[in-house]
Amino acid sequence: MNRLRFWIGAAVVGLLLVASWLYEPLAAWEALPACPFGPDPTFPATDTVCGRTLVGLRRSVAVGLFAGAAAAGLALFLSLLGRWGGAWIDGLIARGADLAFALPDVLILILIAFVVGLLRDAHPGFRPDALLVIILSLTVVGWAAPTRMIQRRLSTLASQDFIVAARALGASEPRVLLRHLLPFAWDYVLAIFLLRVPATILAESTVSFLGFGLPPREASLGTYLGLNAVSLLRSEWAVMVPALVLLFLLVIAFQWLGEGLLGRVQERRT
Amino acid sequence: MSPVATRALKGALIIPLTALLSWVLVAALPLRTEGEAKTETLRSLQAQLEADLGLGQPLGFLRPWEKLLAGERLGDGGRSYTGAELMRALLGSLRIGALALLLSLAGGLLYAWALSRTAGRWVAVGLRSLPPLIYALPTFVVALWVARSTGLAVDDTEAWQYEPIAAAVLALGPAAFVGAVLAGALEEEARRPYLLAARARGLSREQAWWRHALPNAARAVLDALPPLATSLLAGSFVVEKLFHLPYFGYLYLDAAQHRQLALVVVATTLFAALLVSVSLGTDLLRSWWDPRTAAAEDAR
Numbered sequence: 315m316n317r318l319r320f321w322i323g324a325a326v327v328g329l330l331l332v333a334s335w336l337y338e339p340l341a342a343w344e345a346l347p348a349c350p351f352g353p354d355p356t357f358p359a360t361d362t363v364c365g366r367t368l369v370g371l372r373r374s375v376a377v378g379l380f381a382g383a384a385a386a387g388l389a390l391f392l393s394l395l396g397r398w399g400g401a402w403i404d405g406l407i408a409r410g411a412d413l414a415f416a417l418p419d420v421l422i423l424i425l426i427a428f429v430v431g432l433l434r435d436a437h438p439g440f441r442p443d444a445l446l447v448i449i450l451s452l453t454v455v456g457w458a459a460p461t462r463m464i465q466r467r468l469s470t471l472a473s474q475d476f477i478v479a480a481r482a483l484g485a486s487e488p489r490v491l492l493r494h495l496l497p498f499a500w501d502y503v504l505a506i507f508l509l510r511v512p513a514t515i516l517a518e519s520t521v522s523f524l525g526f527g528l529p530p531r532e533a534s535l536g537t538y539l540g541l542n543a544v545s546l547l548r549s550e551w552a553v554m555v556p557a558l559v560l561l562f563l564l565v566i567a568f569q570w571l572g573e574g575l576l577g578r579v580q581e582r583r584t
Numbered sequence: 585m586s587p588v589a590t591r592a593l594k595g596a597l598i599i600p601l602t603a604l605l606s607w608v609l610v611a612a613l614p615l616r617t618e619g620e621a622k623t624e625t626l627r628s629l630q631a632q633l634e635a636d637l638g639l640g641q642p643l644g645f646l647r648p649w650e651k652l653l654a655g656e657r658l659g660d661g662g663r664s665y666t667g668a669e670l671m672r673a674l675l676g677s678l679r680i681g682a683l684a685l686l687l688s689l690a691g692g693l694l695y696a697w698a699l700s701r702t703a704g705r706w707v708a709v710g711l712r713s714l715p716p717l718i719y720a721l722p723t724f725v726v727a728l729w730v731a732r733s734t735g736l737a738v739d740d741t742e743a744w745q746y747e748p749i750a751a752a753v754l755a756l757g758p759a760a761f762v763g764a765v766l767a768g769a770l771e772e773e774a775r776r777p778y779l780l781a782a783r784a785r786g787l788s789r790e791q792a793w794w795r796h797a798l799p800n801a802a803r804a805v806l807d808a809l810p811p812l813a814t815s816l817l818a819g820s821f822v823v824e825k826l827f828h829l830p831y832f833g834y835l836y837l838d839a840a841q842h843r844q845l846a847l848v849v850v851a852t853t854l855f856a857a858l859l860v861s862v863s864l865g866t867d868l869l870r871s872w873w874d875p876r877t878a879a880a881e882d883a884r
Contacts, residue, residue: 413598416810416859418818421852428840428848429613435625435843436615516722523724524821524837539724543826546728547736558725565720573716 316581320574326567327375330560334372341365351552356530356541366538367557371564373445373534378515378568381449385456385514386507390499392457393464394491397472408465414458419517420524426451427526444528448521452514460506467502471495501579508572512565519561535561588867595860602856606849607645611637628660629843636660636846648846659844665835674854676743676831677824680751681816687755688812692762692805699767700774700793718760723819727753727826737828750823757819758812765808769801806870813862817855 340346341364349362357366392411396404414422430447433440471477472495480494519536521527528537538557545553615629633639636658638647651658652667659665665673695711702708730753737743773779774797782792820833828834832851839847 416814416863417856418814420818420821421855424821424837424840425848425852428843429609431840432610432613432615432629432843432845436613436629512720516720520722520724520818520822523722524825525841536722539728543724543728547732549732554728561722561725562720566717569716569720 316574316577318574319570320578323567323570323572323574326563327571330371330564330567331375334368334375337365337368351556355545355550355553363553363556366533367535367560370533370535370538370557371560373528373532374515374518374536374561374564377445377448377452377518377534378511381452381456381514381518382507382510384449384453385510386460386503388453388457389460389464389506390503392461393468394496396465397468397495398487398491404465407461411458411461411465414455415462419452419455420520422455423451423517423521424524424526426454427521444532448518448527452518455517456510456514460503460510463506464499464503467499468495471498501575501582505572505576505579508568508575511572512568515561515565515568535564588864588871591867592864595864598860599853599857603649603849603853604645606852607637607648610845610849611639611644625843629845632660632845637849648850651846652850658850659839659847663838663842663844663847665847670832670835670850670854673830673832673835676747676829677820677833678858680747680754680823680829680831681813681820683748683751684754684758684816684819685812687751688758688762688816689805691755691759692766695759695763696766696770696801697793699763700770715760715764718757721757723753723757724822724826726756727823731826736826740830743827743829743831746827746829750827750829754816754819754823758815761812761815762805762808765804766801769804770797773797773801803870803874806866806873809866809869810859810863813859817859 337346341362349364351363353359354361354363354366392407396407426447430442434442477490477494480490485494515535518527518534519539522534522536523540523543525540527540528534530537530541533541535557539554539561542553542557611633615626615633636648636651638644641647648658652670655666655668657664657666658670695714699708699711702711727750730749734746734749737746770793779792779797782796783789787795817833820831821837822833823829824831824833825837832854835847836851836855838844839851
């Protein structure tokens with residue numbers, strides 16, 4: 315079941331990405347029929363609903379993958395630092411993660427967007443890349459939960475016989491961490507990263523929908539939905555439904571991918 | 585000092601700390617340009633830094649709170665609020681949040697009950713796949729869909745009519761979360777011998793479920809209350825903006841969008857206070873519901 319979920323998730327993500335990568339070149343060569351959903355309401359002269367949603371999907375995936383990877387990488391680094399630094403540092407990192415975990419992602423993301431906006435107003439030369447800002451912001455909010463999960467996993471692994479044996483044989487702490495603990499934690503970290511991706515995509519789409527994410531010209535699925543929210547209220551389904559369906563499919567597919575992998579890791583452990 | 589009191593004290597410390605940190609964050613930003621401010625926004629920012637945030641004054645971080653307590657307006661231009669107006673907005677959000685919490689708990693209970701009644705049948709498979717599907721739906725998508733049929737609040741006087749709808753939209757995701765947590769806890773309880781003993785003494789399956797399994801499984805839901813409050817708070821921004829409800833989440837978004845420095849500082853602190861209160865309330869509720877928790881913490 316886990317294997318099936320993993321492969322279905324991977325296939326859906328792969329298909330969506332291929333469609334999003336191929337759409338622009340194929341549309342440029344006029345190899346595709348006209349977009350059945352019509353022109354984009356924000357930029358009707360230059361874009362279609364198909365183009366905007368498929369390119370938006372690519373941006374949503376890019377944000378999810380990069381921010382998810384950065385958050386998982388930061389979490390792994392902090393967890394290893396905690397184990398290397400001893401109980402006090404490990405505890406400090408855990409308390410910091412608990413505190414960050416207690417605050418809603420959206421609130422912190424709005425605060426960061428607010429600060430960046432203030433700096434942009436005060437210094438006209440300050441023009442950070444919007445995609446980079448949102449990826450960094452999502453990394454700032456996304457490290458806490460993976461850190462607690464990886465800390466627990468490392469703690470469980472550290473009590474295993476082979477780790478005790480390595481220490482008894484005189485292995486230094488960095489060697490125990492990097493040569494003995496880390497290889498057994500990789501698949502778990504990968505599963506956590508994959509599970510972080512849908513959460514990141516959802517958080518990004520929510521802040522973008524609220525107007526604190528990517529700008530209209532570089533729209534992700536969330537920005538697109540926020541810009542065209544009024545279309546749904548006017549029952550203009552064709553404008554909204556493709557983006558809604560793509561967002562839903564993307565999140566579900568990444569969830570299955572992550573849960574499938576995590577399930578297999580847990581099966582192997584038991 | 586009891587563990588709950590210690591945690592309350594630690595939690596209470598977070599509130600002034602948030603007030604101070606958010607003030608320091610805004611005050612430390614390099615927003616003051618040399619000479620005369622060139623744009624309207626910059627002039628507004630500089631005025632706010634001095635008048636509302638007390639920059640350069642001793643104990644300047646208390647300035648926004650002093651203004652609110654004195655009944656003065658906080659904020660710039662047409663977007664300023666008095667303490668009473670802020671409290672009214674906060675109460676509106678709390679009303680929606682409390683209703684959404686009740687709906688989430690009721691929905692979660694209904695889900696867990698339905699799952700236990702249909703265990704082993706194909707309906708249970710369908711029920712089990714519901715929470716992941718709901719998690720994949722962002723709150724704003726559900727809110728948009730509902731707003732299509734119900735419409736939006738046209739002005740402030742209509743807002744209260746939309747509170748139950750907003751609460752129901754807000755409760756959907758958390759209800760799935762509570763349902764999944766409760767169902768998992770009930771499945772664990774169902775394997776314990778005391779439940780078998782209760783059935784052997786003649787209790788029906790339903791009686792054993794309500795009287796024995798549910799009160800024990802409810803502890804898991806109590807533990808889930810703080811993340812639930814966090815999720816409701818995140819969702820409140822969306823529903824209040826979408827249904828045009830002029831409450832605290834809407835006010836926060838508006839303040840952040842229109843660079844209202846002091847309002848953002850005050851609102852962030854009040855949000856932290858709200859989350860700390862929920863966490864403390866959960867601790868108290870847990871000690872009352874299950875004295876073993878308090879005893880275990882005392883022993884530690």
